[in-house]
Amino acid sequence: MTKALVTGCAGFIGSHLTQRLLRDGATVIGIDGFLDNYDVAAKLRNLAEIGTHPAFTFHSAMIQANRWEEWLEGVDVVYHLAALPGVRSSWGTAFTDYVSHNILGTQSLLEACLKLPKPPVIVASSSSSVYGTMDGDKTDEQTPLRPISPYGVTKASMEQICQVYVKAFGLPVTMLRYFTVYGPRQRTDMAFHRFFRHLMKGETVSIYGDGQQSRDFTFVTDAVEANILAAQYADPGDIFNIGGDREFKLIDVLNLMGSLLNVSPKITYMADSAGDSKRTSADIRFATGKLGYKPRVALEEGLRLQLADLQAQDKG
Incomplete structure (x- = not known):
């Protein structure tokens, strides 16, 4: 039987992976x-979703506690998703915390x-944060890293320290x-x-920039599958890009959300936010060829599932 360590197990992707x-x-x-910058109630809901499974042991701790001897005992594979998230909150004196985490x-x-005995270690990185704004066609893994936020700098540095341990010690x-x-x-x-929350309440949605920024969106179960593979x-x-099936403009996604709720979004456009990428588009050929990774959940289906989850939360 496989024994896995999941850091960040109560988070968004980590709870699904667990x-x-x-x-x-x-x-x-x-x-x-x-942490203060992650909704505690959301993490507690995620833990409740995991439940009291007899094969699950939860430790409420920061990884800086360094209880690795206890946490890693008998572990066959490590999934490292714990991180301090957020581009906009990484500026100024907060950068010290991002370096620490x-x-x-x-x-x-x-x-x-x-x-x-050198267990596989799967580490979560961030495409838009390490690549910065992407130009041209789809971005592959050989694209130079040009982070445009302090958060992105820490993610790029995290990748570099991982490569150091690969090259020096053969750590997988x-x-x-x-x-x-x-x-x-x-x-x-x-x-x-x-x-979704603003649309469900009939409130105005605020968008940074003009809504023309585009993203390659990945449904959470596809991200989980990539970890397993x-x-x-x-x-x-x-290093693998893990993306969706195609690129969408943010304004088009918002309109699609509105159609799922049968509402016309009311939008307020705000100034661009420092550190946000204008465009991301994943070339996933390496992950497809080597891992057999293939995104299976299209955007509209994924949005329906996310909306259904929010509606279920409201029903209690």
């Missing part, structure tokens, strides 16, 4: 802490894994660059969650 592993028959050790926390995990670390993941349990500060088929040091 459930998938448990359904697949794995034993899961989950670690998560509670995203770079130093990751390095301490890698150091601890050296004491084990794989990095997944997610392209704008959405779906049920999405963080409450993220755009789709906020848009990477643990099986990736080689040490591999």
Whole structure:
């Protein structure tokens, strides 16, 4: 039986991954802490969704607690999703916290894994944050990294420290660059969650910029599948783009949300937000060829599922 460690297990992607592993028959050790910039109530709901599964052990702690000997005992595979999220909150003095969580926390995990029989370590990165604004056609993994926010700098640095441990010690670390993941349990500060909430209440939706910025959107179960595949088929040091089936303008997504609710969105346009990418578009050929990754949930279906989850929350 596989024993997995999932850092960030109570978060958006982490809770879905934990459930998938448990359904697949794995034993899961989950670690998560509670930070001011992540809705605590949302994390508690996510933990409730996971439930009291006999094969799941939860530790409420920050990874900086460095209880790795306890957490990693007997572990066969590590999924590292814990991070301090948020582009807009990473400026100024907060950058110190981002360095602590995203770079130093990751390095301490890698150091601890050296004491084990080299388990696969699957690390969550961020496409728009490490690539910056993307030009031309689809972006592949060889595209130079040009982060445009302090958060992006920490994610790019996290990837670099992972590569150092691959090259120096042969640690089997794989990095997944997610392209704008959405779906049920999405963080409450993220755009789709906020848009749906405003539309459901008949409120005006505020958009940074002119709404013409575009994204490659990835449904959460597709991101989870990428983690499972990477643990099986990736080689040490591999980096994979994990995206959806096509690129959409933000204004078109908002109108699609409105159609699902039978409302016409009322929109207020605000100034561009520093650190936000204008465009992301994933070239996923490497992940498709090596991992067999293929996005299976189209945007409209994924939005329906996210809306249904929000409506179910309201019904209690």
